[in-house]
Amino acid sequence: MIGSKRKLILQPQSDPTAIRMSTLTQHELILGLFEAAPTTFLSLRQLGKESFYAQGLPTLKSEEYKFTPLAKKLESNLTEFYPAEQVEISHKQVKSALFPNFKGVVLVFSNGHYLPQLSSTSEGLAVNLLSERENTPLGSIAKIDKDPFVALNQATFTDGLHLSLDKKKALESPILLLQFHQTQGGQVISPRIWIEAGDFSKATIIDYHISLDEAPYFVNKVVEIRGGVHADITYHSIQQENNQVIEVSNLVTDIHPDAQFTSTQITLSGDMIRNNLTLNLLGSNSVGEMFGLYLLHGKTHVDNHTNVDHMVSHAESNELYKGILADQSRGVFNGKIFVRQIAQKTNAFQQNNNILLSDDVIINTKPQLEIWADDVKCSHGCTVGQLDEEALFYLQTRGIDKITAKGLLLYAFAGEVLDKIEEDSLRNYIVNQIQKRLESNF
Amino acid sequence: MLSIKNLHASIEGTPILRGINLEVKAGEVHAIMGPNGSGKSTLASVLAGREEYEVTDGKVLFQGKELLSLSPEDRARKGLFLAFQYPIEIPGVSTTNFLRTALNQVREHRGQEPLDAVKFLSLMKEKMALVEIDQKLLSRSLNEGFSGGEKKRNEIFQMAMLEPVLSILDETDSGLDIDALRIVSNGVNKLKSDKTATIVVTHYQRLLDYIIPDFVHVLYRGRIVKSGTKELALELEEKGYDWIKEEVDSTATI
Ligand SMILES: Nc1ncnc2c1ncn2[C@@H]1O[C@H](COP(=O)(O)OP(=O)(O)OP(=O)(O)O)[C@@H](O)[C@H]1O
Ligand SMILES: [Mg+2]
Numbered sequence: 010m011i012g013s014k015r016k017l018i019l020q021p022q023s024d025p026t027a028i029r030m031s032t033l034t035q036h037e038l039i040l041g042l043f044e045a046a047p048t049t050f051l052s053l054r055q056l057g058k059e060s061f062y063a064q065g066l067p068t069l070k071s072e073e074y075k076f077t078p079l080a081k082k083l084e085s086n087l088t089e090f091y092p093a094e095q096v097e098i099s100h101k102q103v104k105s106a107l108f109p110n111f112k113g114v115v116l117v118f119s120n121g122h123y124l125p126q127l128s129s130t131s132e133g134l135a136v137n138l139l140s141e142r143e144n145t146p147l148g149s150i151a152k153i154d155k156d157p158f159v160a161l162n163q164a165t166f167t168d169g170l171h172l173s174l175d176k177k178k179a180l181e182s183p184i185l186l187l188q189f190h191q192t193q194g195g196q197v198i199s200p201r202i203w204i205e206a207g208d209f210s211k212a213t214i215i216d217y218h219i220s221l222d223e224a225p226y227f228v229n230k231v232v233e234i235r236g237g238v239h240a241d242i243t244y245h246s247i248q249q250e251n252n253q254v255i256e257v258s259n260l261v262t263d264i265h266p267d268a269q270f271t272s273t274q275i276t277l278s279g280d281m282i283r284n285n286l287t288l289n290l291l292g293s294n295s296v297g298e299m300f301g302l303y304l305l306h307g308k309t310h311v312d313n314h315t316n317v318d319h320m321v322s323h324a325e326s327n328e329l330y331k332g333i334l335a336d337q338s339r340g341v342f343n344g345k346i347f348v349r350q351i352a353q354k355t356n357a358f359q360q361n362n363n364i365l366l367s368d369d370v371i372i373n374t375k376p377q378l379e380i381w382a383d384d385v386k387c388s389h390g391c392t393v394g395q396l397d398e399e400a401l402f403y404l405q406t407r408g409i410d411k412i413t414a415k416g417l418l419l420y421a422f423a424g425e426v427l428d429k430i431e432e433d434s435l436r437n438y439i440v441n442q443i444q445k446r447l448e449s450n451f
Numbered sequence: 452m453l454s455i456k457n458l459h460a461s462i463e464g465t466p467i468l469r470g471i472n473l474e475v476k477a478g479e480v481h482a483i484m485g486p487n488g489s490g491k492s493t494l495a496s497v498l499a500g501r502e503e504y505e506v507t508d509g510k511v512l513f514q515g516k517e518l519l520s521l522s523p524e525d526r527a528r529k530g531l532f533l534a535f536q537y538p539i540e541i542p543g544v545s546t547t548n549f550l551r552t553a554l555n556q557v558r559e560h561r562g563q564e565p566l567d568a569v570k571f572l573s574l575m576k577e578k579m580a581l582v583e584i585d586q587k588l589l590s591r592s593l594n595e596g597f598s599g600g601e602k603k604r605n606e607i608f609q610m611a612m613l614e615p616v617l618s619i620l621d622e623t624d625s626g627l628d629i630d631a632l633r634i635v636s637n638g639v640n641k642l643k644s645d646k647t648a649t650i651v652v653t654h655y656q657r658l659l660d661y662i663i664p665d666f667v668h669v670l671y672r673g674r675i676v677k678s679g680t681k682e683l684a685l686e687l688e689e690k691g692y693d694w695i696k697e698e699v700d701s702t703a704t705i
Contacts, residue, residue, distance in 0.1 A: 400539055404544075404553070406500070407527055407549065407613065408527035410556065413552060413556070417544055417552070418544065424543050
């Protein structure tokens with residue numbers, strides 16, 4: 010562990026009140042992360058570091074993180090705040106991790122490090138390490154001053170994935186980012202991904218996180234996506250990791266004229282998860298869709314913060330997040346819709362619905378609308394409720410046992426989001442996972 | 452088949468059923484009539500196993516066995532069916548979708564093989580014809596956006612699929628137009644046999660022109676206060692309930 014003297018040296022010279030780190034220990038932990046990192050992307054990382062120090066790890070006092078005490082969680086779960094090395098991944102592991110009947114490009118990662126030797130590609134798609142590409146404007150979409158974890162990622166990432174889809178290229182099958190995670194003693198994984206989709210291109214990306222064992226780790230991921238005009242990009246993210254995992258994901262995308270971006274965020278397990286999804290609708294006639302499903306049990310804590318910025322007129326955003334919470338799980342939903350003054354004729358819809366299966370769960374749901382234009386169509390709504398007892402009784406009177414009846418109802422509830430997943434292999438996989446959960450009474 | 456003795460039930464401490472006695476034998480049709488709020492639907496719900504109602508006294512035997520301790524699904528599997536007065540909507544669950552699960556659980560209970568998709572579909576086709584219901588309706592979310600009549604038809608369709616021994620039809624006729632009433636009643640009649648029994652709850656004599664009851668009972672303030680044959684229904688149609696209410700209220704102890 011690094012001594013406290015060093016800490017003082019690394020502190021920013023600027024406003025000392027900006028430092029909001031909660032304890033000395035956390036501060037030291039972060040230092041370990043900086044110390045051990047190699048020397049790639051030096052200037053970017055320096056900026057990231059400074060920004061991170063200015064912001065600090067969020068505590069319960071930080072408005073944006075008030076329900077999700079990550080600082081405390083990191084301290085309790087991680088023993089070594091060091092960058093995670095890659096672990097060996099075999100062909101067999103890759104094969105067995107694929108969804109049944111999956112066909113498409115597979116890009117394999119080990120603790121955030123891209124493994125070209127296990128990966129495939131496809132015509133019209135360039136797959137590179139970030140370090141192999143020059144002039145990638147990293148940090149121009151996911152900006153360090155917007156979130157401390159973006160800054161932390163930029164301060165600590167060593168390399169990452171650069172995906173580039175040719176103009177007019179419509180990929181028939183999806184790209185699977187298979188992210189294997191495993192660390193000893195709880196280390197930090199900092200995946201960094203840049204995706205560039207040419208004008209009129211079309212692709213589906215599946216970002217799938219898998220734990221290789223039950224040990225804790227911290228994933229701090231940043232994904233930047235730049236879609237050209239008329240591009241149609243779908244990004245599915247599946248979080249199904251062990252119940253000691255802490256994860257922060259920042260996905261930020263710029264959506265240009267006539268382009269469409271669809272995100273599906275499915276969370277099935279983990280310890281504490283925070284997903285920040287930011288859609289910048291930069292072009293008119295652009296469409297942003299955000300779908301989410303969280304099925305929580307045990308003590309899993311999931312916080313979905315979405316942020317859509319209507320920067321021009323005639324753009325549309327559509328959001329549906331649904332959650333089922335059992336045991337002592339905790340859900341947070343915060344959906345921000347920002348409509349700028351020039352963004353007339355905006356259509357923005359948002360829904361968050363939750364079913365609580367136990368008295369011990371907590372859900373905080375908050376729509377956050379900031380509308381400066383006057384000619385807009387905006388709607389939002391959230392519901393929090395129990396399973397419909399009358400519906401349950403109805404199904405039972407038809408001879409269906411209570412657990413199966415519950416399953417039918419919950420499944421129907423989740424179905425509205427699952428139906429948005431067009432990729433059959435993925436949808437069937439998730440459906441299967443959910444079915445298993447429902448059969449075991451969640 | 453069904454024997455109800457001195458049944459008392461209350462909801463949230465308020466007594467609703469206050470001593471119901473009723474004997475239903477195989478092959479019979481019983482009509483239950485009575486003013487609004489008298490407890491008809493409550494009786495149906497208690498028989499079907501709704502948990503909100505607390506049975507405070509009495510006994511119910513179904514096919515010779517104690518009924519009230521069974522779960523709603525076990526009652527259904529043993530052949531009890533309730534067509535709801537107000538069938539609820541279940542978004543995202545279609546009739547086709549839950550009925551196969553239902554039917555196979557019922558069949559399993561009866562020691563029958565589960566039906567595969569093909570056999571299930573052909574059975575469905577047969578029963579759909581019986582109540583003249585459209586398959587499209589059955590693949591939509593249950594009752595969501597259904598017309599009143601479509602909801603009721605769907606109830607009888609489910610009854611046809613599950614082939615119950617005892618059917619309780621709670622105001623299945625309300626919301627049906629004349630043609631639908633005839634179709635649905637014909638359906639019910641076709642499903643009748645000397646091994647099954649039917650209890651119809653209704654406010655209207657016109658249903659009883661189609662489904663001819665062997666007995667007519669008047670439920671009032673949680674008790675069956677008058678029983679008779681189908682002529683009683685005609686009399687009620689003509690005179691209303693006031694004369695019965697007066698009779699009862701003048702001798703009432705509470
Ligand atoms: N959940 C409840 N809470 C309180 N009172 C209830 C509840 N359910 C039913 N009741 C009361 O029980 C009484 C009987 O209701 P029930 O629905 O059985 O009447 P009904 O005979 O079916 O009437 P209708 O002819 O209008 O269908 C009514 O006074 C009703 O208000
Ligand atoms: Mg009623």
